[in-house]
Amino acid sequence: MIEFGHGTHVGLRRTRNEDTYYADASLGLFLVADGMGGHQHGEVASALVRDAMVDLVGRGHSLIEAVQGAAERLQAHARPSFDVLPMGTTIAALRLTSDGYEVAWVGDSRIYLWKRELRQISHDHSLVQALVEAGRLDPAQASQHPQRNVLTQALGVTAAEQLHIGMARGQLEPGMGFLLCSDGLTEGVSDASIARTVARTDLASQECVDQLLLSALDGGGDDNITAIIVRSS
Secondary structure: OEEEEEEEEOOOOOOOOOEEEEEEOOOOEEEEEEEEOOOOHHHHHHHHHHHHHHHHHHOOOOHHHHHHHHHHHHHHHHOOOOOOOOOEEOEEEEEEOOOEEEEEEEOOOEEEEEOOOEEEOOOOOEHHHHHHHOOOOOHHHHOOOOOOOOEOOOEOOOOHHHOOOEEEEEEOOOOOEEEEEOHHHHOOOOHHHHHHHHOOOOOOHHHHHHHHHHHHHHOOOOOOEEEEEEEEO
16 A cells, blocks of 8 residues: 655745646656756746656656656757756656565655665765765765755756666565655755654654645745655555
8 A cells, every 4th residue: 555645835935836746656656856947947847857757657668768758858848949048857756566666866856765764765966965975075064065956967958868867676665655855845954854754653644745845944945845755554
């Protein structure tokens, strides 16, 4: 049995929500996309990638094939435009099967696994993460770095031949949970605080998502905020 909750909020500083998400237990597909580009470009990019992912997974493609296909569709859509603004989006996606899971991501929208503790299984495609890995930045300083929102990979912005899609897979076990979220959540709420909320088995997944959104708003709500919690029982 799969139980899930989902939600998004424009935040307290933005006038439009460029995040989008999809959650469908029958298809076993859950995803969060954080669009970028200004004007309406971000919300167009994230919605186009969401719809492409649903279409491709629904037609039997693997998760990584769906991400590749969605990237190609977004670039084909953006190419005829002579607008100088970029049109890009992150993607964080989860696919559940009867006994397993696979995740895929590009950018800094995150995927966490809950199994007695919260562990980030995605890997940020960001300048700050690259600096941390190179030993040029203390991980404790990463969350305050002025360039923490600069991405090294994004659908629609990174050329297809240079696109690096992160992925992981594993066995699905009872009591296992997943959190997919945009950086509007992780910028405003610490991992420790997120873990305390996700651990609340006395609350339904939807109640936990609602609590996470409220926590992000309490933390400043500087960006759009999107979260999905999926639990296996």
